[in-house]
Amino acid sequence: MSPIAENLQEVKRRISEALQGDRRAITLVAVTKTHPAAMVREAHAAGQRDFGENYVQEAVAKIRDLAGLDATWHFIGTLQGNKAREVSEHFDWVHGVDRPRTAELLSRHRPAGKAPLSVCVQVNVSEEATKGGVKPGEALALARHVAALPGLAFRGLMGMASPSGDEAAIRAEFALLRRELEAIRAAGLEADTLSMGMTQDFEAALAEGATMLRIGTAIFGAREPRPARQGAA
Ligand SMILES: *Cc1c(COP(=O)(O)O)cnc(C)c1O
Numbered sequence: 608m609s610p611i612a613e614n615l616q617e618v619k620r621r622i623s624e625a626l627q628g629d630r631r632a633i634t635l636v637a638v639t640k641t642h643p644a645a646m647v648r649e650a651h652a653a654g655q656r657d658f659g660e661n662y663v664q665e666a667v668a669k670i671r672d673l674a675g676l677d678a679t680w681h682f683i684g685t686l687q688g689n690k691a692r693e694v695s696e697h698f699d700w701v702h703g704v705d706r707p708r709t710a711e712l713l714s715r716h717r718p719a720g721k722a723p724l725s726v727c728v729q730v731n732v733s734e735e736a737t738k739g740g741v742k743p744g745e746a747l748a749l750a751r752h753v754a755a756l757p758g759l760a761f762r763g764l765m766g767m768a769s770p771s772g773d774e775a776a777i778r779a780e781f782a783l784l785r786r787e788l789e790a791i792r793a794a795g796l797e798a799d800t801l802s803m804g805m806t807q808d809f810e811a812a813l814a815e816g817a818t819m820l821r822i823g824t825a826i827f828g829a830r831e832p833r834p835a836r837q838g839a840a
Contacts, residue, residue: 611650612649615653617634625810633817633818633819634657634819636657637822637827640823641831642827643669643695644672647676647678656677660681661682663693670698680697681819682698682700682701683703693756694710696716699729700804701713703729705729705749712757713726722760723757724759725800729741732783732787733767746764746787746790750796751794753816763788763799764784764800765803766802767801767805774780777806781803803817810823
């Protein structure tokens, strides 16, 4: 078995252990940012189908390279308005929507022949200034806006816990995201996705109700620093 296949198997074992018999469906998004297309192929050969990318130029090159592979592409980076067209044309999901304008651009540029773009609204549950996301309490308004746009399908919420290493704080942040999603459902919107949990904290995320995990390092190993030329997303 290849190292990537072994790592995938180990991550899946940890996921089922963390679920403790709960049978809810979990989507594992393998985060391939900075890694070459060959590593995506290796994961695909091991059965992986969902892939996450952060940087538009790098991602679009890889998606083109891998055209023909049955894969679902998730944009999980910070999205600038001037990249919305490329993202909407090439990706299946966007996890980081945190303003109405971005949602409008994604909807407008969604190619007519494609299914609506699946969108998660990002909530800044750790309230760190450096992180994107709407404030807790503002997610419902943006979710309604997304749900009303023809090119988009509102799917749920995405969040990142603080990198504090403090288990109780991390659990509280994930719990906050889950309650935000519950409030959105109570308001009558359909939503099936709670995108939370990375290599460092996915077990805590699962304990708080995650349905989608975004995991890079545990599958592909540590990332090299990004080459300077690739610039901003
Ligand atoms: C890079 C990244 C991940 C994956 O992080 P790992 O720690 O490598 O698992 C998940 N989510 C987002 C938004 C990321 O930018």
